[in-house]
Amino acid sequence: MAAVILAVAEVADGALTRLSTEVATLARELAAQAGGTALGLVVDAAPDAGAAQLAPYLPRVVAVTSPACAGETWAPHAAAEVRRLVDEGVTHVLVGATTDGRDLAGALVGLLGWGVLANASGVTWSPDGPVVEASILGGKAITKSVLTGDAGIVTVRLNAATATAAASPGAVEIRDVAAEPATPAATVLERVAEAGAEASLEEARVVVVGGRGVGSREGFAIVEELAAALGGVLGATRASVDAGWVPYARQIGQTGKVVKPALYLGLGVSGAMQHRVGMQSAEAIVVVNRDPDAPIAEVADLFVIGDLFEVGPALLAELRARRGS
Amino acid sequence: MRILVLTKPVPDPAAGTERLGPDYRLDRAAAPGVVNGNDEYALEAALQLVEAHGGEVEILSMAPANGTDTMRKALAMGAARGILVTDPALAGADLPTTIRVLAAAASAEPFDLLLAGLDTSDGQGGVVAAGVAAILGLPLLSTAGAIEPDPAAGRVRVRRLSAKGYDVVEAPMPAVISCTQALGAPRYPSLKGIMAARTREIAQRAIADLDGVDVPSGGAWASRVIEAEKPPARAAGRVVKTPPDEAAREIADFLADRRLI
Ligand SMILES: Cc1cc2nc3c(=O)[nH]c(=O)nc-3n(C[C@H](O)[C@H](O)[C@H](O)COP(=O)(O)OP(=O)(O)OC[C@H]3O[C@@H](n4cnc5c(N)ncnc54)[C@H](O)[C@@H]3O)c2cc1C
Ligand SMILES: Nc1ncnc2c1ncn2[C@@H]1O[C@H](COP(=O)(O)O)[C@@H](O)[C@H]1O
Numbered sequence: 260m261a262a263v264i265l266a267v268a269e270v271a272d273g274a275l276t277r278l279s280t281e282v283a284t285l286a287r288e289l290a291a292q293a294g295g296t297a298l299g300l301v302v303d304a305a306p307d308a309g310a311a312q313l314a315p316y317l318p319r320v321v322a323v324t325s326p327a328c329a330g331e332t333w334a335p336h337a338a339a340e341v342r343r344l345v346d347e348g349v350t351h352v353l354v355g356a357t358t359d360g361r362d363l364a365g366a367l368v369g370l371l372g373w374g375v376l377a378n379a380s381g382v383t384w385s386p387d388g389p390v391v392e393a394s395i396l397g398g399k400a401i402t403k404s405v406l407t408g409d410a411g412i413v414t415v416r417l418n419a420a421t422a423t424a425a426a427s428p429g430a431v432e433i434r435d436v437a438a439e440p441a442t443p444a445a446t447v448l449e450r451v452a453e454a455g456a457e458a459s460l461e462e463a464r465v466v467v468v469g470g471r472g473v474g475s476r477e478g479f480a481i482v483e484e485l486a487a488a489l490g491g492v493l494g495a496t497r498a499s500v501d502a503g504w505v506p507y508a509r510q511i512g513q514t515g516k517v518v519k520p521a522l523y524l525g526l527g528v529s530g531a532m533q534h535r536v537g538m539q540s541a542e543a544i545v546v547v548n549r550d551p552d553a554p555i556a557e558v559a560d561l562f563v564i565g566d567l568f569e570v571g572p573a574l575l576a577e578l579r580a581r582r583g584s
Numbered sequence: 585m586r587i588l589v590l591t592k593p594v595p596d597p598a599a600g601t602e603r604l605g606p607d608y609r610l611d612r613a614a615a616p617g618v619v620n621g622n623d624e625y626a627l628e629a630a631l632q633l634v635e636a637h638g639g640e641v642e643i644l645s646m647a648p649a650n651g652t653d654t655m656r657k658a659l660a661m662g663a664a665r666g667i668l669v670t671d672p673a674l675a676g677a678d679l680p681t682t683i684r685v686l687a688a689a690a691s692a693e694p695f696d697l698l699l700a701g702l703d704t705s706d707g708q709g710g711v712v713a714a715g716v717a718a719i720l721g722l723p724l725l726s727t728a729g730a731i732e733p734d735p736a737a738g739r740v741r742v743r744r745l746s747a748k749g750y751d752v753v754e755a756p757m758p759a760v761i762s763c764t765q766a767l768g769a770p771r772y773p774s775l776k777g778i779m780a781a782r783t784r785e786i787a788q789r790a791i792a793d794l795d796g797v798d799v800p801s802g803g804a805w806a807s808r809v810i811e812a813e814k815p816p817a818r819a820a821g822r823v824v825k826t827p828p829d830e831a832a833r834e835i836a837d838f839l840a841d842r843r844l845i
Binding site for chain 1: 595597602604608610621622678679680683684687702703705706709710711712713714715716717718719721722723724725726727729741742744745746747748749750751752753754755759764765766769804805806807808809810811812813814815817818819821822823824825826828829831832833834835836838839840842844845
C-alpha cells in the first residue's frame with residue numbers, strides 16, 4: 260500500500276504558521292521517498308488565506324471552512340476532518356508539536372488507535388515507514404523510532420525540516436465541514452494576548468534569556484534592552500517564570516519552548532538539563548554567569564564569568580558604540 | 585467534587601541515572617521513581633479544588649508493580665486513594681495502549697474532573713490526556729494555567745495557555761484537563777500526610793479487570809525505538825574572565841565574527 264501522507268496545517272491570525280510550512284515540506288519529501296502522495300489540510304473559520312499559503316508546498320490542499328473554530332477549541336473539528344481523509348486513504352498524519360497539534364494527535368490516537376511518534380526533530384523514510392528522531396529524558400538521549408504498522412501519527416518540532424516550495428504549486432480544494440466534531444469541543448470565551456508574549460520565540464534569530472540571576476522584574480530591563488539591541492526576542496528559564504518576572508509563554512526548556520536560534524545569549528542562567536534541552540541546538544551560545552562552575556559552561560561557545568549587571572550594561576554600551584561608528 | 589488525577593511514576597530526572605535497556609526501553613529499575621513533574625501540578629490543583637469545593641481526589645497510574653512506592657508520595661500530598669493498573673503484558677506499552685488502558689480504568693470511576701499532566705519527563709508525548717478524553721467522549725481543556733469549576737452549573741472554566749498568552753475555555757463537566765506548572769508549585773507532604781499515606785488503599789487492577797481493553801500480545805506495540813544515542817557534545821567553548829568592559833568587547837567581537845551584529 261502506497262503511503263498517503265497528510266500534513267495538518269495551523270493558522271494563526273489568518274496566516275499559516277512557519278511550523279506548518281515545515282510540516283508540509285516534510286510530508287512532501289517523505290511522500291517522494293516513499294513513492295506515495297502528500298496532501299495538506301487547513302481547518303479554520305476562514306481557511307482561504309492559509310490554504311493559499313500552503314499550496315506552494317504540497318500537490319493538493321484540502322481547505323475546510325469550519326465556522327465553529329472561531330468560538331470553539333480547534334482539535335475536535337480538525338480531528339473530524341482528518342478522520343474523513345483517513346477514510347479516503349490517508350495512512351500517515353503529520354502535525355506540529357504545538358498545543359493544538361498535540362491535542363489533535365492525542366484525539367487521533369484515541370479514536371483511530373494508531374501509533375504515534377512524538378516530538379520529531381527529524382524524519383526520514385525507510386522501507387518500514389517514517390523514522391523519527393526525537394530527544395527524550397530531558398535531552399539526555401536522542402532516539403530513532405519507527406511505527407510497526409503501516410499507519411501512524413507524527414508530531415513535529417520546529418526546525419525538523421527547512422521549508423521549501425515544490426516545483427509547482429498544488430491545487431486547493433474547498434470542502435464543507437464534517438457534520439460533527441470528532442470529540443466534544445470546548446467553548447472559547449476569550450483569547451487574551453499578554454504583553455511580552457507576542458514575538459515568536461521559536462522563530463527568532465536571536466534569543467536573549469534571563470534566569471534567576473536577574474533577581475527581579477526590574478532587573479529584566481537590561482535583558483530586554485540587550486534583546487532589543489540585538490534585534491532579538493526575550494526568553495526565560497522556569498525559575499524566572501515561576502518568580503512571575505516573565506510570562507510562561509517565554510519559557511525555554513522541557514516544559515517550555517524549544518528554540519534553535521542563530522544566537523542564544525543567557526544572563527544569570529545556570530543551565531539545568533531541563534533548560535538545556537530547549538536551547539542546546541542554538542548555533543552560537545554566549546552566557547554571562549558569575550559562577551565558573553555553572554553547568555551551562557558545558558554548552559557555551561563563549562562563557563563570560565562575571566556579574567550580569569556589570570557585563571550586561573557594558574555590552575549594551577559596546578553594541579551601541581559599534582552601531583554608532 | 586470528585587477528581588481523578590493521572591499520575592505517572594517516572595525516573596527522577598534530577599537523579600540523572602536514567603538508563604535505556606538493551607531494547608531501548610527505559611530501565612525503570614535503574615533510577616528512583618518520582619511522580620512526573622506536571623502530574624504534581626495536576627495533583628496540587630486537584631487538592632486545592634476539593635479544599636475549596638469539597639470532595640475527594642483519587643489517583644490513577646499504569647506502571648510496574650513497584651509503582652505503588654511512587655504513588656505513596658502522591659497519596660502523602662493528600663490524595664484519598666489510588667488505583668494502579670499493572671500487568672506484565674503492559675511492559676513497554678505504546679501510547680495507544682496506555683491511552684486505552686487509562687481510559688478503561690478511568691471509566692470505572694465516577695469523576696467530575698479528570699486531570700493529567702501536559703506531558704511526561706521521560707517520554708514527553710503530550711498526547712495521553714487528549715487520547716483519554718477522545719475515548720471517553722469528554723471535552724478536553726488542555727494546557728491549563730488556572731482551573732475554575734462551577735459545580736452548581738456543572739461547568740468548568742480553564743485558562744488555556746497559548747503561544748500568545750491564554751484563552752479562556754469552558755466546557756460541561758465531566759471534563760478532562762491537562763495541567764502545567766502555571767497552576768502553582770506542589771505542596772510538600774506533611775509528616776502526618778506521609779503517615780496517613782501508608783494505610784491508604786491502592787487498588788491493583790490487571791488488564792483482565794478492565795472492560796473491553798485488548799492489548800497486543802507479545803509486546804507487539806505500534807511503535808518501536810530502533811536506535812538511541814547521547815546527544816553530540818558541543819566543541820569546548822572559550823572561557824573569559826576579564827573586567828566588564830573587556831568582556832563586553834570580547835562578546836561583541838564574537839558576535840561580529842559570526843555576523844550576528
Ligand atoms: C519536571 C521539570 C521540568 C522543568 N522544565 C524546565 C523548563 O522548561 N525550563 C527551565 O528553564 N527549567 C525547567 N525546569 C527547572 C530547572 O531544573 C532549573 O531549576 C531552572 O532551569 C533553573 O533556572 P535558572 O538557571 O534561571 O536558575 P538557577 O539554577 O538558580 O541559576 C541562576 C544562575 O544565575 C547565576 N547568577 C546569579 N546572580 C548572578 C549575577 N548577578 N550575574 C551573573 N550570574 C548570576 C548563578 O550563578 C546561577 O548559575 C524544570 C524542572 C523540572 C523538575
Ligand atoms: N502510565 C501512566 N499512568 C498514569 N498516567 C499517565 C501515564 N502515562 C501518561 N499519563 C498521564 O498523561 C500525561 C501526559 O503523558 P504523555 O502524553 O505520555 O506525555 C501525564 O502527565 C500523566 O498525567
